[in-house]
Amino acid sequence: MSRPVVPAKDGDPVPAGIRVPNSFRAIKAEILKRISERVWLPGELIPGEEDLAREFGCARVTVNRALRELAEIGLVERKRRAGTRIAEHPLREARLEIPVVRSEVEARGAQYRFSVLSRERLEAPEGMRARLDLPAGTPMLHVRCLHFADNRPWQYEDRWIHVAAVPDIAEEPFERMSPNEWLVKFAPFSEMEIGLSAAAASREEATLLAIEPGAPVFVFERTTWLIDQPITHVRMLHPQSYRMVSRF
Amino acid sequence: MSRPVVPAKDGDPVPAGIRVPNSFRAIKAEILKRISERVWLPGELIPGEEDLAREFGCARVTVNRALRELAEIGLVERKRRAGTRIAEHPLREARLEIPVVRSEVEARGAQYRFSVLSRERLEAPEGMRARLDLPAGTPMLHVRCLHFADNRPWQYEDRWIHVAAVPDIAEEPFERMSPNEWLVKFAPFSEMEIGLSAAAASREEATLLAIEPGAPVFVFERTTWLIDQPITHVRMLHPQSYRMVSRF
DNA sequence: TAGTGGTCTAGACCACCTA
DNA sequence: AGGTGGTCTAGACCACTAA
Numbered sequence: 001m002s003r004p005v006v007p008a009k010d011g012d013p014v015p016a017g018i019r020v021p022n023s024f025r026a027i028k029a030e031i032l033k034r035i036s037e038r039v040w041l042p043g044e045l046i047p048g049e050e051d052l053a054r055e056f057g058c059a060r061v062t063v064n065r066a067l068r069e070l071a072e073i074g075l076v077e078r079k080r081r082a083g084t085r086i087a088e089h090p091l092r093e094a095r096l097e098i099p100v101v102r103s104e105v106e107a108r109g110a111q112y113r114f115s116v117l118s119r120e121r122l123e124a125p126e127g128m129r130a131r132l133d134l135p136a137g138t139p140m141l142h143v144r145c146l147h148f149a150d151n152r153p154w155q156y157e158d159r160w161i162h163v164a165a166v167p168d169i170a171e172e173p174f175e176r177m178s179p180n181e182w183l184v185k186f187a188p189f190s191e192m193e194i195g196l197s198a199a200a201a202s203r204e205e206a207t208l209l210a211i212e213p214g215a216p217v218f219v220f221e222r223t224t225w226l227i228d229q230p231i232t233h234v235r236m237l238h239p240q241s242y243r244m245v246s247r248f
Numbered sequence: 249m250s251r252p253v254v255p256a257k258d259g260d261p262v263p264a265g266i267r268v269p270n271s272f273r274a275i276k277a278e279i280l281k282r283i284s285e286r287v288w289l290p291g292e293l294i295p296g297e298e299d300l301a302r303e304f305g306c307a308r309v310t311v312n313r314a315l316r317e318l319a320e321i322g323l324v325e326r327k328r329r330a331g332t333r334i335a336e337h338p339l340r341e342a343r344l345e346i347p348v349v350r351s352e353v354e355a356r357g358a359q360y361r362f363s364v365l366s367r368e369r370l371e372a373p374e375g376m377r378a379r380l381d382l383p384a385g386t387p388m389l390h391v392r393c394l395h396f397a398d399n400r401p402w403q404y405e406d407r408w409i410h411v412a413a414v415p416d417i418a419e420e421p422f423e424r425m426s427p428n429e430w431l432v433k434f435a436p437f438s439e440m441e442i443g444l445s446a447a448a449a450s451r452e453e454a455t456l457l458a459i460e461p462g463a464p465v466f467v468f469e470r471t472t473w474l475i476d477q478p479i480t481h482v483r484m485l486h487p488q489s490y491r492m493v494s495r496f
Numbered sequence: 497t498a499g500t501g502g503t504c505t506a507g508a509c510c511a512c513c514t515a
Numbered sequence: 516a517g518g519t520g521g522t523c524t525a526g527a528c529c530a531c532t533a534a
Contacts (some may be wrong), residue, residue: 032438035436036436036438036474036477042433042434042436073438075436075438086436087436088433094343094344094346094440094442095342095343095344096342096343096344096442098342185290185336186290188283188284188290188323188334188335190280190284190321190323192342194342194344195491195492196444196466196491196492197466197488197490197491197492198446198447198464198465198466198467198486198488198490199446199464199488200463200464200488214462215448215464216446216447216448216463216464216465216488217446217464218444218445218446219446226284229284238446240445240446240447240448240464242445242446243443243444243445244443244444244445
């Protein structure tokens, strides 16, 4: 029964409050190390929590937490009776930061500005009803905005808002605050669906973004819910110079 | 001291093994409910773990886990001495599934096929060295592939591999298995950086993807490391029909 | 049906940070 | 300087599922 003293080296900035020797972080790091050094191969079954706890000289819960977090990242796969094994196809998901337009622009040192192109109260059109699973005649707010970075078009936003889910928005003029910011601030959500793609700019979109018709645009769509209640669906277009990055 | 009986309703597919009444899931759901019903407003300080544990009639650790997971999603913000407050700007990140080409194609009911366009051993070119932080003269493997769905071009892949990090790959002919699959199977990684953008297809890219030069393409770039050791950088091009989706 | 992971409890110590 | 969250322990019960 060895007791490897593992430094709490971890990708995470050690958030403090850790007992370095047998913290779940140390165990996470040790397991990561064994994977990277091929001590444990992809597809291989590793010792049970009980055994590992003995080996590391800690409580089973601690091993459990380490393994749980590795499983969340996709590095190991766990099944009850079957045990834990190193994933054959590790790390299948990435965390993507959802940008708030203003912050995103300002983070690049540019000056942010937006203008509301249109704003109408309508009944949900067929497509939106289907997408959000809303009954016919549901009142919605349709807003189109243009966001600028240093006075150059940065993003064209076409948004549908489910008014009943965010009643306060009915009176909001969007003068100081864009719908994006307003919703982020006042309408928490718990679920989200995003879609990413490339497209050719339509004539209208091209005009708004000051690019050539048919030029490539980056399309980011997002729909949000708060516990089954649809909040908003938005389609955001960026000129091709835009790049979304995420490291983790 | 009330004991609200909260159903374990949650977005997650209840993975079983839960004591419904006071599970951390139930507590998570209850807190979510209070946020959605505006019982607790954005920016507001909520009761401490101790208090909540008393209110829900459970152990503090259970409340801790519920709150920790909500913090991971970004719905609440926690600081030591300061307590837990509802986030003003909730949910700033999305989970994006990293596709494995073959699975992705086959998931759409199409037949998968790939071909290797080129494969060379080179010293790291300047740009790649800078990107991966490698010294001059580092041996790399440069592979270009085309992936098909039902014999139609699906993805063009341009990949650089840090040979020292994955020595076994030197002998791999990529006949049965694409570099993508090979790396996913044999080269675990712990860190990744992804970039998403739109671009206009170059003449060569257009030819390969069977589209018009200048047509929009969806660009997905990915770099991976295993504990500081760079593994590979890949640039993947999709015709504009491609769409990447994620719900959570 | 037996073994493994999933979860909860009760108690404890500690680091941090703000009042 | 004291309260809050972060974490660990030891023990326990349970659900799932592979053998």
